[in-house]
Amino acid sequence: MMELTAFDKALLNLLQTELPVCSHPFARLGAELGTDEATVLAHxxxxxxxxxxxxxxxxxxSSRLGYEGTLVALEVEEDQMASVAEAVNRYPGxxxxxxxxxxxxxxxxxxxxxxxxxxxxxxxxxALPGVRAMMNLKAHKKYKINVQFHLK
Incomplete structure (x- = not known):
């Protein structure tokens, strides 16, 4: 794995908090970083x-859009883990x-x-093969955290 450059770190820091909503967001990021859109996209x-x-x-x-969330815990047989994970991933939600x-x-x-x-x-x-048990841990109240990784 390559080592991050100072430019890469600055770009990743901006992406976490300040991605502009406009027709050319990467050009605007480039301007802020002293370069152009093509350089940002290449990086x-x-x-x-x-x-x-x-x-x-x-x-x-999601709640404002009419969606409700739940956290689901499954007990899955080890030899069925990949197939169960793939099946879950196919659900859009x-x-x-x-x-x-x-x-x-x-x-x-x-x-x-x-x-x-x-x-x-x-x-x-x-009902998927390999699923032994399931817990539906319904969300009752959302406590939103905002995780950002400041790269130096």
Missing amino acids: LKHLKAEGYLRRIGTFFN ATHNYEREGQYNLWFTLLTPDPKIERKILREVR
């Missing part, structure tokens, strides 16, 4: 290829999916616009 492409960057996007207020140690070893978050859809998805997930 972003390289950062993505090197694994420093997964995606660039926005966060929406699954926003995070990660393996953990312990009895409940696969966790995911699910956002849906309708409780009926949530129940249907959870029934389907519970």
Whole structure:
């Protein structure tokens, strides 16, 4: 893995908090960093290829848009972990999916616009081969944190 340059760090710091909403956001970032849009895009492409960057996007207020969330913990047989994770990932409302140690070893978050859809998805997930148990940890109150990584 390559070492981050001072420019890369400055670019990543800006992306976390100040991605402009305009027709040419990367040109505006470039101007702020003393370069042009093509340079910014080339660096972003390289950062993505090197694994420093997964995606660039926005966060929406899901509850304001009519969606409700839940955290789901699954107990999955080890030899079925990959297939269950892939099945969960196919649901458009699954926003995070990660393996953990312990009895409940696969966790995911699910956002849906309708409780009926949530129940249907959870029934389907519970019926997947290798799923031994499931806990639906419904969100009752959201405590939003804003994680930023200041790179020096």
